[in-house]
Amino acid sequence: MRNYLRGALAIYAKDIRLEARTKETISAVLAFAIIIAFIFGFAFDPSPTIVAVVGPGIVWVAYVFTGILGMNRTFALERDRGTLDGLLLAPVSHESVYAGKLASTATIMLVVEAALFPVFLVLFDLNLFNVWFVLVALAATIGFATVGTLFSAIAVHTRAREVLLPLLFLPIVLPVIIGAVSGTDAAIAGDGWDGVGKWLQFIVAFDAVFLMLSSWAFDFVLEE
Amino acid sequence: MTTHDFNPAPGAQLALEVAGLSKAFGGTPALRDVDLQLGWGEALALFGHNGAGKSTLIRTLVTLVRPDEGTVTIAGFDRVRQAAQVRSMVGYVGHQSLLYDDMTARENLRFYAKLYGIADADHRVERSLAEVGATSFANRRTRVLSNGMVKRVAIARALLHRPRVLLLDEPETGLDQGGLELLDSMVTAVKAGGASVVMSTHATERGLALADHVLVLDAGRVALAGAAANTSVGEVQRAVLGTRQAAS
Numbered sequence: 001m002r003n004y005l006r007g008a009l010a011i012y013a014k015d016i017r018l019e020a021r022t023k024e025t026i027s028a029v030l031a032f033a034i035i036i037a038f039i040f041g042f043a044f045d046p047s048p049t050i051v052a053v054v055g056p057g058i059v060w061v062a063y064v065f066t067g068i069l070g071m072n073r074t075f076a077l078e079r080d081r082g083t084l085d086g087l088l089l090a091p092v093s094h095e096s097v098y099a100g101k102l103a104s105t106a107t108i109m110l111v112v113e114a115a116l117f118p119v120f121l122v123l124f125d126l127n128l129f130n131v132w133f134v135l136v137a138l139a140a141t142i143g144f145a146t147v148g149t150l151f152s153a154i155a156v157h158t159r160a161r162e163v164l165l166p167l168l169f170l171p172i173v174l175p176v177i178i179g180a181v182s183g184t185d186a187a188i189a190g191d192g193w194d195g196v197g198k199w200l201q202f203i204v205a206f207d208a209v210f211l212m213l214s215s216w217a218f219d220f221v222l223e224e
Numbered sequence: 225m226t227t228h229d230f231n232p233a234p235g236a237q238l239a240l241e242v243a244g245l246s247k248a249f250g251g252t253p254a255l256r257d258v259d260l261q262l263g264w265g266e267a268l269a270l271f272g273h274n275g276a277g278k279s280t281l282i283r284t285l286v287t288l289v290r291p292d293e294g295t296v297t298i299a300g301f302d303r304v305r306q307a308a309q310v311r312s313m314v315g316y317v318g319h320q321s322l323l324y325d326d327m328t329a330r331e332n333l334r335f336y337a338k339l340y341g342i343a344d345a346d347h348r349v350e351r352s353l354a355e356v357g358a359t360s361f362a363n364r365r366t367r368v369l370s371n372g373m374v375k376r377v378a379i380a381r382a383l384l385h386r387p388r389v390l391l392l393d394e395p396e397t398g399l400d401q402g403g404l405e406l407l408d409s410m411v412t413a414v415k416a417g418g419a420s421v422v423m424s425t426h427a428t429e430r431g432l433a434l435a436d437h438v439l440v441l442d443a444g445r446v447a448l449a450g451a452a453a454n455t456s457v458g459e460v461q462r463a464v465l466g467t468r469q470a471a472s
Binding site: 003006009010011013014017018021022081082083085086087089091 | 230287321323324339
């Protein structure tokens with residue numbers, strides 16, 4: 001357990017340090033997310049009635065697609081830099097490598113999601129500074145990162161990884177997307193735990209199941 | 225270099241034991257029924273033309289490639305069932321440096337020291353940098369270092385946890401004369417410390433001078449195996465040419 005945590009923390013700290021230094025993933029993903037938000041902003045009149053109906057969908061379209069873009073880079077950057085072998089050679093379990101990568105991917109996604117809060121507020125008058133929405137976003141992002149980190153590792157050895165990842169990822173995370181959109185709808189409507197609770201529990205259950213499955217499967221996907 | 229961070233399995237008589245190892249990629253055999261044994265404090269020079277299977281053998285030994293058939297035991301640990309223990313026993317220098325371009329040489333080594341759970345990490349990093357003559361450029365990002373400088377840091381990374389078995393895949397690539405001399409002295413020091421070395425190389429004379437044993441691979445098969453002292457440069461070169469010569 002100590003080795004597991006040590007490896008995961010070292011990889012997490014390294015990823016965050018590198019991202020803070022280069023801003024390679026955040027800058028690309030954030031620019032993409034803002035473009036998506038602007039396209040929706042120009043596509044229809046963002047009146048309160050319309051935003052109440054389509055707002056949660058817009059938020060999660062932006063988050064899911066930027067998430068895919070970010071997750072594509074989780075292992076692709078390691079492979080392109082030629083450092084993936086260094087992680088796999090460490091005397092820690094591959095589950096530990098998975099946990100470190102999952103944590104850094106989720107952190108980067110959460111930073112991008114938080115950075116989009118003011119964009120949604122300005123463009124759609126959609127206030128996401130809401131504790132229930134934050135909980136839904138946190139749980140859903142962990143779910144995305146849990147599945148995305150595994151599939152990113154699977155896709156990294158393929159030539160068409162940019163295409164393969166969404167094809168593998170989206171059908172699996174569909175329950176999380178449904179839960180996140182529904183939970184966001186309830187959070188924005190001010191339903192509190194009564195409205196958000198069931199979706200939050202649904203997403204957390206998904207996270208728990210896929211965290212165990214992905215952790216177990218990860219050991220098999222990276223060796224040649 | 226006599227203290228090691230990780231201990232072999234109790235009673236491990238050999239540093240490395242390979243039996244009937246085979247590996248194919250997409251139906252193309254890369255290794256065919258390879259047998260190999262290496263004692264503690266011994267060095268093996270691995271020869272073969274490009275595509276002969278040298279890198280695949282080394283990558284299989286360090287757990288980066290999963291074997292199709294056969295067994296691999298390193299320091300008494302089974303390559304498949306005890307992969308994490310095997311990884312703690314091996315140090316690896318391959319074709320890539322395994323260093324992060326946007327981190328300095330020192331930051332790279334500190335990261336790997338944490339990953340390996342080395343207790344006196346800062347002290348060990350400084351010592352490793354000094355051993356490979358990299359202290360003067362340790363605060364520069366590896367992106368701006370020359371190939372030779374990067375190779376020195378890569379060697380320091382591989383030796384950071386004082387491995388029991390050091391595996392070098394054409395380590396001389398990119399090194400100048402000073403770097404080559406440093407590499408030779410490192411291999412000698414590692415052996416003197418009781419650890420074993422497997423080194424693939426195209427430099428026949430250097431390989432024979434450094435090694436106790438010789439293994440030549442040809443199309444994934446063992447074409448020649450024996451004691452380095454009893455093997456001539458010509459014998460190695462003929463074995464390396466192997467099927468290529470026969471085909472021509």
